[in-house]
Amino acid sequence: MPRDRIRPARTLRSPGALADAGLLPDDGRLPALEAVARRFAVAVTPAVAELVDPTDPADPVARQFLPDPAELETRPEELADPIGDAPFSPVKGIVHRYRDRVLLKPVHTCPVYCRFCFRREMVGPGAETLDGADLDAALDYIAARPEIWEVILTGGDPLILSPRRLAEIVARLDAIPHVGIVRLHSRVPVVDPERVTAELVAALRGRRLTTWVMLHANHWKELTEEARAAIARLVDAGIPMLSQSVLLKGVNDDVETLARTFRALVAARVKPHYLHQGDLAKGTAHFRTTVAEGQALMRALRGDVSGLCQPTYVLDIPGGHGKVPLTPTHAEPDGAGGWTVTDPRGGRHPYRG
Structure with a gap:
């Protein structure tokens, strides 16, 4: 955590609060982020805020928890209930x-x-x-x-x-x-x-x-x-x-x-x-x-x-x-009643069984 920032005392629940805490860059995106917050909830706990590095545009914690204007873009395949609850x-x-x-x-x-x-x-x-x-x-x-x-x-x-x-x-x-x-x-x-x-x-x-x-x-x-x-x-x-x-x-x-x-x-x-x-x-x-x-x-x-x-x-x-699992396949039929098995480094080996 940068030394010029103080850990927030409470959960931050708006883009304005995030900006006041020094977690958002001053790049003119605040209106767009407010639009995101009107659609999808925002909350960043003090423990998470302490981990955010606002000087790093690729910070993995910021990317997970801070709103982004890209959230306003919806693809045709995207769903309100994506796993069908x-x-x-x-x-x-x-x-x-x-x-x-x-x-x-x-x-x-x-x-x-x-x-x-x-x-x-x-x-x-x-x-x-x-x-x-x-x-x-x-x-x-x-x-x-x-x-x-x-x-x-x-x-x-x-x-x-x-x-x-x-x-x-x-x-x-x-x-x-x-x-x-x-x-x-x-x-x-x-x-x-x-x-x-x-x-x-x-x-x-x-x-x-x-x-x-x-x-x-x-x-x-x-x-x-x-x-x-x-x-x-x-x-x-x-x-x-x-x-x-x-x-x-x-x-x-x-x-x-x-x-x-x-x-x-x-x-x-x-x-x-x-x-x-x-x-x-x-x-x-x-x-x-x-x-x-x-x-x-x-x-x-x-x-x-x-x-x-x-x-x-x-x-x-x-x-x-x-x-369902999306595990990569390591074995495939060899056409002769056996298998060809690929090891973790790409080597291929015959197997009968």
């Missing part, structure tokens, strides 16, 4: 796309708003939150379907809820005998690590079911000393952690950055799980790589980076058709 939402707050698991979205606000978010049309200040009756209906839906083994709390960011509210939700899920796993998807440990208190950690643990936390982190710069301490509070309490990252042009679309990020996650005791192809959310084309580029990066990672650091490269098929 709506057709699979039988009751408010529930998305039931896969037989054995559901999404439960108790809140639609976040501590920060990523500029590439696939739910950017649905989240933000004033977005709907489940009230008591809504939550009852959602939990009744889960309780009535014994095939549901895993409940994924998402939103919004569920860790923005109070420990009391989280403890209530976890306890009620714990009381449903066929629910074995509760998984929480969150950015909080890296963007607002002070929120991960002992009280919050205790709220996540049920008596019977197992709790997992899926951390969203895209760049090693996010894994500050404070973030690692927040992660440690969760892991030391017996809560295993995975991570999901989004492949983002200008943020992490090179082998060195991905390798350093995944190694940093593993060192913090977080297993990289997914690397997402960017979704077709409106106004996010400037972030998306091609699938071929993503496959080439995964192929390069396979050669020289530990298997502990290898996520699965995935695509959420638009329209609600589910998540």
Whole structure:
């Protein structure tokens, strides 16, 4: 953080506030950024603001969290609901796309708003939150379907809820005998690590079911000393952690950055799980790589980076058709009943089996 800037005391929620904090260049873009903010929510926590380098136009943290006029450009293929949640939402707050698991979205606000978010049309200040009756209906839906083994709390960011509210939700899920796993998807440990208190950690643990936390982190710069301490509070309490990252042009679309990020996650005791192809959310084309580029990066990672650091490269098929791996193929039929297998350095080898 440049020495002439002071860490903000509170979350910055407008381009004007970002400019006053010295996070935006004085380049005449403020009116366009205000137009972006009228359409898509803006929030930058003090922890994130401290990481932004406003002197670097390619700063990977700024690119993820600060609004950009490019967000006003919408491509024909971009969608308001790019992964198709709506057709699979039988009751408010529930998305039931896969037989054995559901999404439960108790809140639609976040501590920060990523500029590439696939739910950017649905989240933000004033977005709907489940009230008591809504939550009852959602939990009744889960309780009535014994095939549901895993409940994924998402939103919004569920860790923005109070420990009391989280403890209530976890306890009620714990009381449903066929629910074995509760998984929480969150950015909080890296963007607002002070929120991960002992009280919050205790709220996540049920008596019977197992709790997992899926951390969203895209760049090693996010894994500050404070973030690692927040992660440690969760892991030391017996809560295993995975991570999901989004492949983002200008943020992490090179082998060195991905390798350093995944190694940093593993060192913090977080297993990289997914690397997402960017979704077709409106106004996010400037972030998306091609699938071929993503496959080439995964192929390069396979050669020289530990298997502990290898996520699965995935695509959420638009329209609600589910998540599929985009893993590059290393084996192909040789036409004679066997296979030709390509090693991580491009060597090709016959295989019979």
